[in-house]
Amino acid sequence: MNRFTKVIFLIAIILLVYGYSCRSFGIYFFWDSKFFGWLLLFIGFVSYLFGLNKLRSNQGKKILWIKIGIGVLLLGFLIAGYVTFEFRNDDAYQTAIEYLKTNSQLKDEIGNIQGFGLFPCGSVTTVSFNGSESGDATFTLTVRGDKKYKDVTVNLKKTPDLFWTVSSVE
DSSP: OOHHHHHHHHHHHHHHHHHHHHHHHTOOSOTTHHHHHHHHHHHHHHHHHHHHHHHHHHTTOOOHHHHHHHHHHHHHHHHHHHHHHHHTTOHHHHHHHHHHHHOHHHHHHHOSEEEEOSOOEEEEEEEEETTEEEEEEEEEEEEEESSOEEEEEEEEEEOTTSOOEEEEEO
16 A cells, blocks of 8 residues: 555545544534544545556556456446536425525524535435326435534425425424
8 A cells, every 4th residue: 555545545544533422522613624534544445446457557467356346336436426517406405405504503503694504415216107206315414504514414304395495403
């Protein structure tokens, strides 16, 4: 393992520990470090596989499984990136954001909403039948208030007659 990969793994572990610790101990600074830690851990694995590929090919050993691993990781990264950034344009996500901005219970708990985390997680499932669309959506995102931050999960439903509506907030 080369020095670059070791440094990436070390930084990733530090960011992950900080990201989970700040939630546990009520430190309201850089909550997105958890996401960046996972991202760097992923980059570290890809870097490790590239180094292993180079080492094994120089030794004349088989590298097919390493190339498949690199391909799967890179494809997964591209899909995850696409899905994450598509959420921001989705009607369900916009409905969730607008609901959270006006939720008085959340405002009482965290103060005036300053913003949201950089990277939402979740899923959107829709079904179309005879031109009518229905579905479910779940988003987990960080809400930043002026008093504190909070990770919130918002569940939404869409029936053929209605737009997206929030069914629960956890």
